[in-house]
Amino acid sequence: MNRSNIEVGLRIKQIRLSLGETMEQFGERFNTSKGTVNNWEKGRNFPNKKNLLEIAQLDKISVDELLYGNILEIARKEINSTINFYKSIGFNYVDFDYISQKVFDEFKKEYSAYTQIFGKTNNHTSFKSLPKLKERVKEEVHAYTRHGQFTILNRLQDKLLPILKFIQDTQHDKRLNDKQKQVLDNTKRTIIELGQNMHAVLSEEFEEPYMMNFFDLSNKR
Structure with missing residues (x-):
């Protein structure tokens, strides 16, 4: 999964603003300068692993979510991207709203289960499941086609x-x-x-x- 340093920087900035802190105050949490925090937020450079974890914990999210964004939003985008491919080659007869919601609900249920087990800040497993969403949509399209629908x-x-x-x-x-x-x-x-x-x-x-x-x-x- 590709990571955008600029988007990571914006998430760090949002966390800082939610705490009501200046760049200087935020930097003190990590024994670093205002300039370093500014560079993080602009996406010019990147916090180390220790600081990433501490920043994520401030917002009660996982490091993966800090790096890549809200996992449920990403899952929805992955599902829609795959569905758009099928629409582009003429599968307009398939009930994609049903398939989209079914695959998304399955993923959301899995995400909730792992969060209860590992906690939200340590839930890395759900991110590893994201690549499987494309295959799940394919399986559902295949099943929908097989169950008496016109191909x-x-x-x-x-x-x-x-x-x-x-x-x-x-x-x-x-x-x-x-x-x-x-x-x-x-x-x-x-x-x-x-x-x-x-x-x-x-x-x-x-x-x-x-x-x-x-x-x-x-x-x-």
């Missing part, structure tokens, strides 16, 4: 198959000139390529082959 391939096939069938039935009409036949042939190739590309994307996503009926028809050229 994007079904939807694509419904749109393309009649057009492809029409082109193949019309392509050899003697009333068409060579230019018109060429237009139909180019359109047919474009449709087939679109279907093959979507087939490849989803097969890679779900790590198993997907079939489209119109491939059989399109191969009879």
